[in-house]
Amino acid sequence: MGLNISLAPEVLFYIGTFPVSNTFFWFIIVWLIFIIGALFLKNNLKMVPGKMQNLTEMAISGAYDFTESIIGKGKRAERVFPLVATMFFFILICNLIPYIPGQAAITIYNGQGMVPLFRSIMADYGLVFVMTITTVITVQIITIAVSGPFLYFKKFINLKSPLKFFLGVMDLIGEVAKIVSLSFRLFGNIFAGEVLTAVMLFLMPFIVPLPFAFLGLLTATVQAFVFSVLTLVFISMATEIPEEKLKKKEKKMKTNQEIGQEV
């Protein structure tokens, strides 16, 4: 069989002992596009926007409105927006780049054999894992900041009754499962899309792979959307003040009122 599929990205060349894989190579290119584009737009801001500025403004304001509709208006949206929007646009550009026609045909010799110069960036588990870890650490920090360290650990380790202890352990497992599910969802979808297209191209080179390419286009957009929306939802769940703290506050207010009435 001429099919050659590997889970790990192919190494293009080495800088010293650091292996530069094809996903890393393209990641750097996308990163440069983002940095240069941002600097260019920043230096060319006008009151009457041109085409490029108009498009960017539309995308950003649409994304901001959507963020506000999920997490609430004001400072909450302002704080979380940069992280989530960057994730969305980055994943979207990364996923759409494989649809530039012709790039899949370019292969280079890396010392052991021919490897393709291009590979879909999100089909590298390393990058997806790093993004997931960023999300999870952010969520944990926000949870600690909102509920306080004592309540945070009480949620996981609760010795009051066997049932509560069991639920705490389940919560702990849930947090770990979040990492696995979030990262495997994006990685699996993009990698499966790559494999599906490769298999279809291998079986029948003309016309038949076209609908699968459209399906891949849909997946690319939806998965970028899903990853960032899930990050947003996790963060907005973490910003909710836990019940116990609310009860304490109410008690305090009540006692204050009672004291006030007595006085």
Add this chain to the structure above:
Amino acid sequence: MDIESAKYIAAGLAVGLGAIGPGIGEGIAASKALESIGRNPEASGKITPLMFVSMAITESTAIYALVIALIILFA
């Protein structure tokens, strides 16, 4: 049975069984969303993105099965 054929059978079983649940679930999600759009066509702009998100989440179990199958086959 040698290990190679066992691998292929395992991969096929993993995807085949893993796709049943998400298939049913996505069908339910889509039918409910279409039903509600039919009832209230103005809300379609709000329903459609939420439907896509929930469908992608439903789909993830099938994707896990697929990833396991791919790991069995290629890693």
